[in-house]
Amino acid sequence: MNYDERFDALRQNMDGKKIDYIIILPGDNFRYMTGLKYDPLERLSFMMIGSGHSEVYFFVPKVEIARIETLSRLNIDFDVFMWNDEEGPEKELDTLKKVFGNRHVKIGVEFNRFTLAKKNRLKKLIQNAVLEDTTEVFYELRLKKDKDEIRQFEIASEISDKALKNVIDAVKTDITEREISNRIKIELLKLGSESLPLEFKPIVAIGLNSAKPHTQSGEEMLKKGQTLLIDTGACWKGYAIDITRTFLIEPVDSEMKKIYQAVYEANKKAIESVRPEIEADQIDRMARSVIEDAGYGEFFTHRTGHGIGLEEHEPPWIVSGNTSRLEPGMTFTIEPGIYIPELGGIRIEDNVLVTEEGYKVLTKYPKNLESVLLEL
Numbered sequence: 001m002n003y004d005e006r007f008d009a010l011r012q013n014m015d016g017k018k019i020d021y022i023i024i025l026p027g028d029n030f031r032y033m034t035g036l037k038y039d040p041l042e043r044l045s046f047m048m049i050g051s052g053h054s055e056v057y058f059f060v061p062k063v064e065i066a067r068i069e070t071l072s073r074l075n076i077d078f079d080v081f082m083w084n085d086e087e088g089p090e091k092e093l094d095t096l097k098k099v100f101g102n103r104h105v106k107i108g109v110e111f112n113r114f115t116l117a118k119k120n121r122l123k124k125l126i127q128n129a130v131l132e133d134t135t136e137v138f139y140e141l142r143l144k145k146d147k148d149e150i151r152q153f154e155i156a157s158e159i160s161d162k163a164l165k166n167v168i169d170a171v172k173t174d175i176t177e178r179e180i181s182n183r184i185k186i187e188l189l190k191l192g193s194e195s196l197p198l199e200f201k202p203i204v205a206i207g208l209n210s211a212k213p214h215t216q217s218g219e220e221m222l223k224k225g226q227t228l229l230i231d232t233g234a235c236w237k238g239y240a241i242d243i244t245r246t247f248l249i250e251p252v253d254s255e256m257k258k259i260y261q262a263v264y265e266a267n268k269k270a271i272e273s274v275r276p277e278i279e280a281d282q283i284d285r286m287a288r289s290v291i292e293d294a295g296y297g298e299f300f301t302h303r304t305g306h307g308i309g310l311e312e313h314e315p316p317w318i319v320s321g322n323t324s325r326l327e328p329g330m331t332f333t334i335e336p337g338i339y340i341p342e343l344g345g346i347r348i349e350d351n352v353l354v355t356e357e358g359y360k361v362l363t364k365y366p367k368n369l370e371s372v373l374l375e376l
Contacts, residue, residue: 144329244349
């Protein structure tokens with residue numbers, strides 16, 4: 001990862017918005033800027049970047065200093081303000097505030113992470129400052145992935161595919177959703193997944209439960225003639241794959257085969273429409289039109305996709321009304337679905353990268369009808 005370029009890009013954005021300093025709390029943006037996955041629990045900790053090229057400050061509890069010292073590998077100069085549990089952070093906050101001098105400064109913070117509790121704890125530092133929301137600043141920085149980030153996706157996809165294959169090869173009737181979900185978790189971790197992506201720990205939905213897009217895996221048992229929807233993904237160095245496959249357990253109702261084919265075609269056509277400069281909502285319309293033409297438009301109840309990266313859900317949003325144009329390096333899901341309460345649901349989800357020439361599908365697990373028909 002070229003972290004120097006990330007710092008340069010951030011400072012250019014700060015200059016454009018006339019932001020003097022940015023405070024980055026531990027989380028995805030902290031990791032994006034440093035490569036460090038860092039959770040200080042309840043202790044106050046953050047990074048502060050100034051618009052000047054030598055201004056990088058870490059404010060950390062003493063217990064975490066060893067991890068911050070590893071950042072010397074970034075080849076950037078930084079100062080550390082360290083506090084201990086006995087004294088608390090207030091004294092060091094006063095010391096850090098001296099960096100501002102007597103200036104009234106504009107400080108950027110991530111409003112979506114800047115809770116009232118955090119604001120109160122940082123009061124000494126920000127009480128005379130103008131606060132600016134930098135949530136979109138970081139989304140803009142992270143929107144286009146570099147070759148290293150794309151490689152993380154590819155490794156996560158390989159892990160996801162192997163885990164899903166291992167579970168499906170061993171699945172039998174009379175197994176519950178929860179049991180299948182647990183087996184997937186075990187396989188993902190055995191194969192090297194860094195963690196289980198928080199927003200989509202495996203969803204396993206059997207039968208009528210598959211008509212509930214975000215159901216929780218429970219005690220429904222797998223029987224012949226049912227659908228088996230699995231939404232899962234591995235994570236590698238912070239980058240998560242989000243994949244859904246729906247399996248049909250023979251003997252399958254002919255209506256479900258028809259529905260599956262409609263979703264498959266919607267997934268395929270939407271992916272084939274991906275190219276630089278296309279508007280995001282055109283991809284959504286492509287998937288939706290295929291399902292509408294098949295007669296199931298009212299049962300496609302969510303957007304076609306969402307961006308993926310250090311967060312499992314982030315821009316770009318592949319949804320009606322989003323006229324943002326796609327650019328090479330953007331990554332997102334394409335996941336059309338049809339959900340009929342009295343029959344069941346089908347969703348097919350892939351992760352797609354926009355390339356200079358068009359697109360690349362990052363998820364490889366088979367999805368044509370023949371590959372998802374199972375004889376148990």
